[in-house]
Structures are given as C-alpha cells and as structure tokens.
Amino acid sequence: MKNVLLASTSTLHGESYLSYLLPVMKELFAGVTEVIFIPYARPGGISHDAYTEKAAGVFAAAGFTLRGLHTFTQPADAIRNGQAFFTGGGNTFLLVKQLHDLGLMDVLRTEVEKGKPYMGTSAGSNIGGVNMQTTNDMPIVYPPSFQTMGLIPFNLNPHYLDPIPDLPHMGETRETRIREFQVQQDLPVLGLREGSWIRIKDKRITLEGALSARIFEKDKEAYELEVGKEIVL
Amino acid sequence: MKNVLLASTSTLHGESYLSYLLPVMKELFAGVTEVIFIPYARPGGISHDAYTEKAAGVFAAAGFTLRGLHTFTQPADAIRNGQAFFTGGGNTFLLVKQLHDLGLMDVLRTEVEKGKPYMGTSAGSNIGGVNMQTTNDMPIVYPPSFQTMGLIPFNLNPHYLDPIPDLPHMGETRETRIREFQVQQDLPVLGLREGSWIRIKDKRITLEGALSARIFEKDKEAYELEVGKEIVL
Numbered sequence: 001m002k003n004v005l006l007a008s009t010s011t012l013h014g015e016s017y018l019s020y021l022l023p024v025m026k027e028l029f030a031g032v033t034e035v036i037f038i039p040y041a042r043p044g045g046i047s048h049d050a051y052t053e054k055a056a057g058v059f060a061a062a063g064f065t066l067r068g069l070h071t072f073t074q075p076a077d078a079i080r081n082g083q084a085f086f087t088g089g090g091n092t093f094l095l096v097k098q099l100h101d102l103g104l105m106d107v108l109r110t111e112v113e114k115g116k117p118y119m120g121t122s123a124g125s126n127i128g129g130v131n132m133q134t135t136n137d138m139p140i141v142y143p144p145s146f147q148t149m150g151l152i153p154f155n156l157n158p159h160y161l162d163p164i165p166d167l168p169h170m171g172e173t174r175e176t177r178i179r180e181f182q183v184q185q186d187l188p189v190l191g192l193r194e195g196s197w198i199r200i201k202d203k204r205i206t207l208e209g210a211l212s213a214r215i216f217e218k219d220k221e222a223y224e225l226e227v228g229k230e231i232v233l
Numbered sequence: 234m235k236n237v238l239l240a241s242t243s244t245l246h247g248e249s250y251l252s253y254l255l256p257v258m259k260e261l262f263a264g265v266t267e268v269i270f271i272p273y274a275r276p277g278g279i280s281h282d283a284y285t286e287k288a289a290g291v292f293a294a295a296g297f298t299l300r301g302l303h304t305f306t307q308p309a310d311a312i313r314n315g316q317a318f319f320t321g322g323g324n325t326f327l328l329v330k331q332l333h334d335l336g337l338m339d340v341l342r343t344e345v346e347k348g349k350p351y352m353g354t355s356a357g358s359n360i361g362g363v364n365m366q367t368t369n370d371m372p373i374v375y376p377p378s379f380q381t382m383g384l385i386p387f388n389l390n391p392h393y394l395d396p397i398p399d400l401p402h403m404g405e406t407r408e409t410r411i412r413e414f415q416v417q418q419d420l421p422v423l424g425l426r427e428g429s430w431i432r433i434k435d436k437r438i439t440l441e442g443a444l445s446a447r448i449f450e451k452d453k454e455a456y457e458l459e460v461g462k463e464i465v466l
Contacts, residue, residue: 013401044409045416091413093372133372136404139326139379140366140414146375159404164397168246170427171369171392176277180324181373183278194403 001115003028004151004200006125007209008158008192010089018058018121020195024208026062028117029084034065036082038108040098041090041123055088069104076107082116089122089158092135096127097143109149118151122158125192129155134181134189136174152198152205153188154233155181160191160214175214175222182218188233189216196227205231234348236261237384239358240430240442241391243322251291251354253428257441259295261350262317267298269315271341273331274323274356288321302337309340315349322355322391325368329360330376342382351384355391358425362388367414367422369407385431385438386421387466388414393424393447408447408455415451421466422449429460438464 005021005028012020029035037059039051046054052068059066066086072078079085085108087095099105105127112118120128126135127148134155163173172180178189192198196209207213212224215233225231238254238261245253262268270292272284279287285301292299299319305311312318318341320328332338338360345351353361359368360381367388396406405413411422425431429442440446445457448466458464 009403011403013403042413042416043405045413094413094417133374135372138367138369138410138414139372140410140417142379146372159402161402161404167397169392169394170242170244170246171394172276177371177373180275180278180327181371183275184327184373 001202002113002151002200003115003117004112004128005119005197006128006152006156006192006200007119007121007197008125008160009194010121012195017054021121021197022062024197024199025119028119029064032064032084032117034067034082035059035084035086036069036078037066038069038085038087038095038124040070041088041092041095043088043090051088051090055086059086075102075104079104079107079111082111084117085112086119087121087124087127089124091140092123092126092132092137093139093141093143095123096132096146096148097141099127100144105147105149109151112149112151125156125158125198128152130187131155133185134178151200152231155187155189156198157189157191160193175216178216182216186218188218190214190225190231190233191216198231207231234435235346235384235433236348236350237345237361237433238352238430239361239385239389239425239433240352240354241358241393241425242427243354245428250287254354254430255295257430257432258352261352262297265297265317265350267300267315268292268317268319269302269311270299271302271318271320271328271357273303274321274325274328276321276323284321288319292319308335308337312337312340312344315344317350318345319352320354320357320360322357324373325356325359325365325370326372326374326376328356329365329379329381330374332360333377338380338382342384345382345384358389358391358431361385363420364388366418367411384433385464388420388422389431390422390424393426408449411449415449419451421451423447423458423464423466424449431464440464
C-alpha cells in the first residue's frame with residue numbers, strides 16, 4: 001500500500017524547478033491539501049526557510065499548501081499527523097544525519113508504508129533506497145548511520161551519468177563507483193537518469209519519464225531498463 | 234620535519250601507472266630501500282595482493298622494494314619499523330575505515346611527522362588532509378570516523394575538475410559541493426588537478442607539477458594558485 005515517486009532530479013536543464021514533474025505530482029498528491037516539505041538536504045547551503053519558500057511556490061501553483069518540517073516543534077508528530085511528504089534534493093549526508101539525529105527516518109518510513117504519498121528528488125530519492133551508499137554527494141557531515149527508508153529493495157544512483165566519451169579525466173566513472181560498492185554489498189543499484197523517475201503503487205514499481213535506466217547487479221553485465229517497465233530486483 | 238608528496242592522481246590519461254611521478258618519487262624516497270604500500274583503497278575492488286603487485290613493478294624499476302602492509306601480521310609494528318610509505322588511490326571510505334579499524338591512522342601520522350617519506354595518490358592524498366570530507370568517492374562502507382592524518386592544515390579535493398561548459402547535466406559541480414562542505418566547516422580546500430601534487434618539506438608546503446590549483450576559502454571567491462608557489466592556508 002505505497003504511493004511513492006522517486007525522481008532523479010528536481011530540475012531539468014533549461015526548465016524551472018519541478019516543472020517536468022507537475023503532471024505526476026498532481027496525480028500523486030490527489031486528494032491532499034497540505035504536503036510536508038523536508039528541507040534538510042539544503043542544496044548550496046540554502047536555509048530551511050528559503051528552500052521551503054522556493055518549493056512552496058511551485059506547490060501553490062499546483063493547488064497544494066507546502067509546510068516545512070523545520071517549522072514544527074515536534075517534527076515526529078508532524079510526520080505522524082501529515083497527509084503527504086516531499087523531500088527535496090541537496091546533500092544526502094546532511095539529510096540523512098538530520099533525519100537520524102531527530103529520530104525521523106523510521107517514523108517517515110512507517111507513514112509512507114501506510115500509503116501516504118511521498119515524493120523525493122535526488123537526495124530525497126536516495127533515502128527511498130536501502131541505504132545512502134550509492135549517493136554522489138560529498139560527506140560534508142558524519143551521519144550516525146547510512147541506513148535509509150528502504151521503500152524499494154535496491155539502491156538508487158540519481159543523476160546517473162554515462163561515461164563522457166574522450167574526457168581525459170582519470171577520476172572513476174559512475175559505473176566503477178557502483179561496482180566498487182557491489183564488492184562490499186550484494187545489492188542491485190538502479191542508475192536513474194535526469195528526466196526519469198520511479199513510481200511505486202502498492203507493490204508495483206515502475207520506471208517512468210524520459211529515459212531508460214541502467215541496472216547494475218553484482219557479477220552481471222549492466223543493462224538498460226526501458227520506460228514503463230516494471231522493476232523487479 | 235616532514236617529507237611528503239600528495240598527488241591528485243596516480244595515472245595521467247594515456248600514460249602508465251605513476252610514470253609522471255617517477256622523478257619526484259626518486260627524490261622523495263632517496264636513501265630508502267623498502268617502501269610499505271597501503272593497498273586498502275582497492276580501486277575497482279582489486280585484491281590487496283593484486284594492487285601491491287601492480288605498484289611493486291613500478292617501484293622495482295625505480296630501485297625500491299615495495300611490500301604490502303596487508304602481508305604483516307602486526308601492521309602497526311610494520312608502520313613503526315617502516316622506512317617510508319605509499320598509499321595508493323581507490324575508495325577513500327574503504328581506506329579510512331580500514332586504517333581506523335586497525336588503529337593505524339595515528340600510528341602512520343606519528344611516523345610521517347618524524348620525517349619518514351610518505352607518498353599518496355588520490356585517496357592516499359585525501360588522508361593527508363584534516364579529514365576525508367571533500368573526497369569525491371562513494372560511501373561504499375561506513376568508517377568509524379572521517380578524521381584523517383592532518384599532515385596539512387586544510388583539505389584536498391583530488392581529481393579536481395573545472396565545470397564542463399555546456400554540459401546539460403544538473404548534478405552539483407565540484408565547486409558547489411566544496412561550498413556546501415564549507416557551510417558546515419570553516420576549512421580551506423585545495424582543488425588539486427590531475428598532473429599536480431603537493432610537496433611538504435619540513436614546514437614548507439608547495440604546489441608542484443603541471444597545473445595551477447584552485448583554492449576555496451569560506452566566504453571568499455575561489456582563486457588560482459600557481460605551480461611552484463608556497464601554500465599558506
């Protein structure tokens with residue numbers, strides 16, 4: 001009984017914040033009046049207030065009130081009483097640390113598993129995975145744990161990037177990094193390209209959006225999953 | 234009394250492993266017969282043995298014996314008795330976890346601060362900084378701490394990459410990530426481009442190699458530091 005949207009990115013190149021997600025947001029949040037915004041990932045170090053204001057403008061235009069979780073004195077109660085949730089992108093370490101420090105990770109998972117709509121973009125999608133260990137973000141803070149909500153039985157790599165041909169740069173490719181992770185943990189990873197998202201309706205998980213996803217399973221060659229397909233991992 | 238070389242990368246595009254560093258390695262390790270290799274970062278998940286073998290070939294050609302730290306039953310004693318050290322690149326989380334789990338981080342720092350030659354590439358250079366919190370690597374394991382040796386009073390970002398013009402990708406640039414770190418910690422970060430390295434001789438820290446470095450100080454505009462200059466941060 002889940003109703004979840006995990007998007008690779010909030011913003012497509014040359015478009016405005018969340019604009020490509022508006023149609024699916026309206027479907028996801030149908031019947032909801034107020035959505036609770038989790039601003040902890042703070043992209044570029046933006047304040048919780050400024051981040052909430054940015055997102056609230058888009059939500060208002062779509063017909064939903066958005067309220068920042070940081071404005072509640074009892075955030076766990078706010079989640080328990082909330083109708084629906086949106087976690088914005090930014091730094092996954094910061095987001096996960098804050099959720100664990102405040103004891104909110106399990107509370108949020110419990111409410112989402114009851115069927116309350118949840119939307120994540122980028123870092124907010126990472127926390128839908130089993131753990132945050134395939135994030136691209138810098139470890140700017142030290143979270144007490146890397147465990148996340150596990151709404152899906154695999155990990156995501158948002159902003160998935162294919163190797164750039166002819167780039168003389170010697171830093172590891174995204175695929176190399178994901179393979180290094182799988183030496184440590186036998187967990188499938190879905191490389192989610194910008195413009196695509198994962199939709200969970202009850203037990204059915206599908207890939208939606210503009211681009212196919214790249215699937216990495218330990219000791220198997222990586223392969224493409226087409227848009228519209230069910231994800232069975 | 235330090236004698237340290239921290240390089241951005243082990244390998245330049247189109248060149249063989251460590252080849253561009255050979256002249257400075259010979260100077261750094263002058264008078265040394267055996268260098269201890271720390272293979273814990275395991276690039277691509279390679280085994281400790283295979284990684285040591287790869288590095289040992291280059292060291293042998295340069296006139297040095299290389300021995301993997303993983304082959305000693307008492308690695309802390311091996312470091313205390315060792316003449317010089319080389320830590321190879323790979324995954325910084327894996328390297329730092331292993332060093333902390335085995336109680337080796339402080340032992341290594343103590344020996345390097347006595348003046349024993351130390352060379353690091355990539356992840357092996359990250360651990361020369363104050364902490365590993367400006368690494369580019371994925372958090373594939375959970376280290377007990379992000380603290381590193383602090384051989385320099387700032388952090389490094391190896392494989393520093395300037396923004397790629399016209400790339401429609403919306404993932405954060407390296408500069409954005411470093412700035413997000415500095416919202417959390419007021420610590421200078423040196424973006425070290427591939428082909429350049431930091432040389433510490435006693436108290437003097439200089440930038441060497443092919444390319445200028447990019448310096449990030451909190452609340453200041455980023456600026457370039459030219460090759461040959463002393464780094465005072």
